[in-house]
Amino acid sequence: MSSNLNLMAPPKGWDAKYSDDGGSVLSTNTDQVINWMLNWGRANSVWYMLFGLACCAIELMQTGGPRGDLERFGAAPRPSPRSSDLFIIAGTLTYKMGLRVKRLYDQMAEPRFVISMGSCSNCGGLFQYAYSVCKGVDQIIPVDIYVPGCPPRPEALLEGLLKIQDKIKNEKYLQKRYGVG
Amino acid sequence: MTPDAIFKLLQEKFGTETVFDFHGDPARDKDPWFQIAPWEIENVCEHLRSEKSLDFDYLECITGVDYPDDKRIVVVYHLYSYGKKHRVVLKAYLEREDPAMPTLVNVWSTANWQERECFDLLGVLFEGHPDLRRLLLPDDWEGHPLRKDYEEKEDYHGIPTIRPNPIELFKITLPSKEASKEAAKEPAKA
Numbered sequence: 001m002s003s004n005l006n007l008m009a010p011p012k013g014w015d016a017k018y019s020d021d022g023g024s025v026l027s028t029n030t031d032q033v034i035n036w037m038l039n040w041g042r043a044n045s046v047w048y049m050l051f052g053l054a055c056c057a058i059e060l061m062q063t064g065g066p067r068g069d070l071e072r073f074g075a076a077p078r079p080s081p082r083s084s085d086l087f088i089i090a091g092t093l094t095y096k097m098g099l100r101v102k103r104l105y106d107q108m109a110e111p112r113f114v115i116s117m118g119s120c121s122n123c124g125g126l127f128q129y130a131y132s133v134c135k136g137v138d139q140i141i142p143v144d145i146y147v148p149g150c151p152p153r154p155e156a157l158l159e160g161l162l163k164i165q166d167k168i169k170n171e172k173y174l175q176k177r178y179g180v181g
Numbered sequence: 182m183t184p185d186a187i188f189k190l191l192q193e194k195f196g197t198e199t200v201f202d203f204h205g206d207p208a209r210d211k212d213p214w215f216q217i218a219p220w221e222i223e224n225v226c227e228h229l230r231s232e233k234s235l236d237f238d239y240l241e242c243i244t245g246v247d248y249p250d251d252k253r254i255v256v257v258y259h260l261y262s263y264g265k266k267h268r269v270v271l272k273a274y275l276e277r278e279d280p281a282m283p284t285l286v287n288v289w290s291t292a293n294w295q296e297r298e299c300f301d302l303l304g305v306l307f308e309g310h311p312d313l314r315r316l317l318l319p320d321d322w323e324g325h326p327l328r329k330d331y332e333e334k335e336d337y338h339g340i341p342t343i344r345p346n347p348i349e350l351f352k353i354t355l356p357s358k359e360a361s362k363e364a365a366k367e368p369a370k371a
Contacts, residue, residue: 095337096319123344131326131333132318135344 031174042085042111043168044074046161049084051104053091056118056151060090068154075161081107086164087141088157092120092127093134105141111171115160116143119150126150182267184213187235195225212259214270219256219282222273226288229260229269236264240285243295245303247277249329254280256305275305284310302327 048070052060064070064077078084081104093101105112116137119125124135137143144167147160184205191200199221205213217225229237241259248255258271273282284307285292296307297316304325307313315322324331333342348355356364 095340098340099319099338128344131331134340135342139340139344 035172035174038173039169039171042171043165046073046075046086046113046164046168047078047084048075048086048088049081049104049108050077050079051088051090053089053093053097054120056090056120059151059154060088060117060157063154063157065154068158070158070161073158073161073165081105082109084108085111086113086115086161088115088117089121089137089143090117090151092125093137093140094132095134096132098134098137098140101137102140111168111173113144113164113167114141115145115147115157115164117147117157117160118152119148122146122148182234182265184215184267184269187229187267187269188213188215190235191225191228194228195221199225212268212270214257214272217271217273219273219275222258222271223283223285223288225271226258226260226285230288234265236262237269238263240289240291240295241268243285243292243299245299245305245327247303247328249277252277254303254305256282256299258285280304281306281308283308286310301325304328 052058062068070076075086081087085108087105087108089101105114114137116122120127120133121137124130124133127133128135134140145160145163147156149156152160185203188200188203199218200215201218202216203213204210204215226237229235237260239261241261242257243259244257246255246257254275254277256273256275258273259268260271261268275282280303282305284296286296286307286309293310293312294316296305296310297312297314299305300307300310300313301315301317302325314320318326323334336342347353
């Protein structure tokens with residue numbers, strides 16, 4: 001939970017110069033400020049796509065409900081892949097659905113993140129010997145965070161979201177996009 | 182009406198060539214069942230549905246079973262009557278090499294999807310079916326996976342069907358059972 005508490009903390013590199021003198025002078029760079037602002041905005045508006053596949057979807061709804069409450073971290077459910085940043089694969093993935101997942105992922109705008117929720121989407125889980133079940137969603141699309149559990153508790157999914165926020169906060173968008181700095 | 186009585190009634194009407202092989206031993210057969218000659222099943226089921234004293238208005242389930250040793254595929258029909266509150270189980274024995282039998286869509290329209298599922302998973306061809314496509318698996322799937330000799334392909338549209346075991350992949354050495362038992366004992370001593 002620590003990541004959310006130091007939300008307004010200045011990013012790395014904003015160390016006070018002349019700290020012996022009481023830290024009155026701050027050294028900042030424009031790209032750092034812009035990166036920090038972009039990341040701050042993105043990390044606190046991680047809109048996820050409403051995409052439930054199996055029983056993990058029930059737990060996803062619990063996380064969105066009043067006790068877990070994903071929305072207090074700025075994560076709101078979205079109906080369309082084009083307006084969402086986070087793809088939560090919640091449930092058993094079949095090959096038939098796997099092709100659709102690939103397509104939905106391709107429709108999402110970058111920067112996009114993927115949480116693989118539960119044993120089934122991590123590695124096939126309980127159904128890994130079935131002829132129709134995909135052995136892990138990472139064989140189709142890149143995955144950022146794996147949440148173990150069968151199904152994971154809402155707290156586990158919240159932790160996954162916080163890890164995504166951490167990941168977003170450490171991004172260097174300007175350098176990635178324009179190659180500066 | 183008991184399944185026994187239904188069996189006798191059908192045998193009187195259709196003859197022993199069409200309706201035969203009654204199994205009703207309560208120790209072995211949870212649901213009493215009997216065989217129907219596959220090519221006569223539409224006539225028999227039409228009679229089961231339209232006859233007032235039988236009144237089978239509900240086709241509960243169509244399933245298939247693969248018996249590779251007997252070179253047979255058996256299609257099982259569970260019928261129920263809401264009016265008379267009785268149930269009967271029919272079986273049709275088909276050749277495993279070329280399983281084909283008439284459809285029941287004209288008798289109970291719920292047979293449509295159930296026969297599609299049976300075709301999808303076991304490859305039974307229901308002749309006269311209006312739309313015999315796969316129901317659950319993708320249209321371009323090869324093979325019928327509930328057959329005992331079905332072998333999984335190496336990949337499906339580039340998605341591998343095997344995931345390496347992480348213990349073998351990363352050469353993880355697991356502690357032996359004795360060592361883990363000792364490790365569990367030690368804190369108790371301390």
